[in-house]
Amino acid sequence: MHTVVDKAQLSPNVTRLVIEAARIAEIRRPGQFVIVHRGPGAERIPLTIADADQERGTISLVIQAVGKSTEDLVGLAIGEGIQDVAGPLGRETELIESGHAVCVGGGVGTAVVHPIAMGLAERGVKVTSVIGGRSKEWVIFEDELRRAGEVITCTDDGSYGRHGFVTEALKDLIEAGGIDAVYAVGPVPMMRAVAEVTRPYGVPTFASLNAIMLDGTGMCGGCRVQVGGKTVYACVDGPEFDAHAVDFRELADRLGTYREFEAHALEVAHRRATEKDQAAIHAPDGSCLIPALATAAETREAAAAAGEAKG
Numbered sequence: 052m053h054t055v056v057d058k059a060q061l062s063p064n065v066t067r068l069v070i071e072a073a074r075i076a077e078i079r080r081p082g083q084f085v086i087v088h089r090g091p092g093a094e095r096i097p098l099t100i101a102d103a104d105q106e107r108g109t110i111s112l113v114i115q116a117v118g119k120s121t122e123d124l125v126g127l128a129i130g131e132g133i134q135d136v137a138g139p140l141g142r143e144t145e146l147i148e149s150g151h152a153v154c155v156g157g158g159v160g161t162a163v164v165h166p167i168a169m170g171l172a173e174r175g176v177k178v179t180s181v182i183g184g185r186s187k188e189w190v191i192f193e194d195e196l197r198r199a200g201e202v203i204t205c206t207d208d209g210s211y212g213r214h215g216f217v218t219e220a221l222k223d224l225i226e227a228g229g230i231d232a233v234y235a236v237g238p239v240p241m242m243r244a245v246a247e248v249t250r251p252y253g254v255p256t257f258a259s260l261n262a263i264m265l266d267g268t269g270m271c272g273g274c275r276v277q278v279g280g281k282t283v284y285a286c287v288d289g290p291e292f293d294a295h296a297v298d299f300r301e302l303a304d305r306l307g308t309y310r311e312f313e314a315h316a317l318e319v320a321h322r323r324a325t326e327k328d329q330a331a332i333h334a335p336d337g338s339c340l341i342p343a344l345a346t347a348a349e350t351r352e353a354a355a356a357a358g359e360a361k362g
């Protein structure tokens with residue numbers, strides 16, 4: 052069991068869980084991930100190791116609650132545990148040895164780019180991070196990335212930092228010259244757009260692909276992607292690949308395969324939770340067991356009746 056020792060809400064639907072995983076904290080490398088399994092009946096979820104503390108024996112996982120399984124995971128309280136954490140998995144990031152790198156993080160992908168930025172900075176590479184969110188409250192990991200170098204923060208609505216997408220700030224940096232590599236993590240349209248910004252300049256660009264994963268060992272084929280016309284597996288050959296060679300259209304299609312099932316599972320879970328809440332607060336005769344709610348309901352009924360009488 053891997054106990055949750057710390058928990059923080061980073062943006063409206065992004066949560067950081069710090070969990071006990073001493074061996075993984077000791078041996079993980081930038082870019083690697085784990086597959087977590089909360090317990091019996093739960094899905095297996097791939098999550099990049101956003102940070103690790105060898106002394107405490109913990110790793111940080113940053114989770115965007117987008118479906119039933121991720122909602123269940125972020126619902127864990129401090130002291131509760133995750134049954135299985137497999138990893139570290141995947142290849143470590145190909146970090147350049149010197150020069151100037153730009154790390155681009157979009158939304159929750161900003162947490163994933165953090166270990167890459169730190170790994171580069173530790174080698175003495177100059178790091179500029181370009182991070183983006185829809186608006187101010189969606190920007191994450193800004194302070195953490197400052198430890199690696201300059202941070203340019205962008206918001207889609209201009210509520211904080213530079214107004215616009217991360218790709219606009221990246222374009223200015225690339226045009227100014229002197230950039231040796233770009234590392235991009237975020238939504239697929241963002242990573243595709245980053246690849247198109249750097250392609251004309253021939254700047255080596257790496258994208259971390261969030262393919263659908265099941266076993267994480269190259270056996271199931273779930274995470275297959277096309278890179279340079281070849282089929283490769285994000286879990287064992289990646290997750291990072293040459294962004295100029297990735298077939299982003301195919302990746303987006305495959306990511307959409309289970310969207311309807313996921314939405315349905317989430318809706319069912321929410322409905323069940325609501326039914327459970329209703330059952331918990333109502334007696335068998337239908338009367339409300341919580342006095343404050345009962346009074347509020349009576350007040351609403353009385354107001355409605357008065358309205359009807361007036362009408």
Ligand code: NAD
Pocket residue numbers: 156157158159160163182183184185189205206207215216217218236237238239240241244245259260261
């Ligand atoms: P989002 O949609 O809010 O976008 C975040 C930022 O990315 C925006 O502020 C903008 O700066 C940039 N961006 C988005 N679309 C762009 C475009 N078309 N062109 C240029 N820039 C663009 O992000 P979110 O909701 O936090 O991200 C969720 C997505 O990220 C999910 O699809 C998730 O699967 C994916 N994700 C990817 C990884 C990975 O390893 N690549 C990791 C975690 C999550």
Ligand code: FES
Pocket residue numbers: 263264265266267268269270271272273274275284285286287
């Ligand atoms: Fe099964 Fe990669 S997750 S092959």
